[in-house]
Amino acid sequence: MAAPLNPALVELAAAARRVTVLSGAGMSAESGVPTFRAAQSGLWERFDPTMLATPQAWEADPELVWAWYAWRINLVRGVEPNAGHRALARWAERTQVRIATQNVDDLHERAGSDVLAHLHGSLTALRCADCERPFDGPVEIPAEPVERLAPAACPACDGRVRPGVVWFGEMLPQGAFDAAADAVFDADLVLVVGTSGLVYPAASLPDLARGHGVPVVELNPEDTPVSERVDIVWRDTAARGLPALLAAIAVA
CATH class of the missing domain: 3.40.50.1220 (TPP-binding domain)
Structure with a gap:
């Protein structure tokens, strides 16, 4: 009430x-969308979200970072x-x-x-991490969390496609x-x-x-x-x- x-x-x-x-x-x-830190459950419990949401994490291990964001995209898709x-x-x-x-x-x-x-930013406003072009092609979003997932490739420059969120250390x-x-x-x-x-x-x-x-x-x-x-x-x-x-x- x-x-x-x-x-x-x-x-x-x-x-x-x-x-x-x-x-x-x-x-x-x-x-039902978990807050930034509350999303760390199951497979992701041992990862600090502030260490995944950085340009440095992406450069060091894009497959790990993209797997985490794919899981978050799946969570959002499942609610209204x-x-x-x-x-x-x-x-x-x-x-x-x-x-x-x-x-x-x-x-x-x-x-x-x-x-x-x-x-x-927006989880689904995907763009190329290299040339910054928006990306609206298909991406793999597993129904269950996985620890590593290859990002899609940019059709313009073959760079890796990243989520359109603002990472720590980035400008709005x-x-x-x-x-x-x-x-x-x-x-x-x-x-x-x-x-x-x-x-x-x-x-x-x-x-x-x-x-x-x-x-x-x-x-x-x-x-x-x-x-x-x-x-x-x-x-x-x-x-x-x-x-x-x-x-x-x-x-x-």
Whole structure:
């Protein structure tokens, strides 16, 4: 059951004509997508994910790294958008909703939303590690985890095809942060959903919004470092809270 809605939140949401949503791992976790470290189960328990998600790991052992990402792609394919994802898509039918997500899955899109920015890239936006060309050819995604798997070859240069995520030590996708910053600057409401507020530069976006006088609401069942830097703290989950908010503003 959704927590009672703050009347000030309902008033803000009902009046907003430009809503910017900053979503994080908590939102996808409600669909059953393991968080970055929680995905380390079974075969992958003995591997540190922070040591797999680096350019250095790819250079040293691309078959190992690609096998891990193939397993993560398989996990995402096996789940569906939750009620929170679907509520955002419905909200966008009545007002402008721009989504900047730290999640590397495609659940927002599968729910019917357009995503302004994937701040940390996308698992399925494959590209060549050498020439950077996008790759949309077939790749092998085993149903069960394997420890080593050969990456596909780029048809243009024969380089190895890598996942389109941002690895530790890499820059964010070109223009992604700037697009997200522009979206929080001119929003009527910024909604921070399911993010820990620990990963920068994405964690700076709520502060940028408040610095421009934009109200910021945090939707998260737990306290985070963002909690003390927002206007309204909303203790609920995305899958419960967002449908309840949408229903409330429909009659506000």
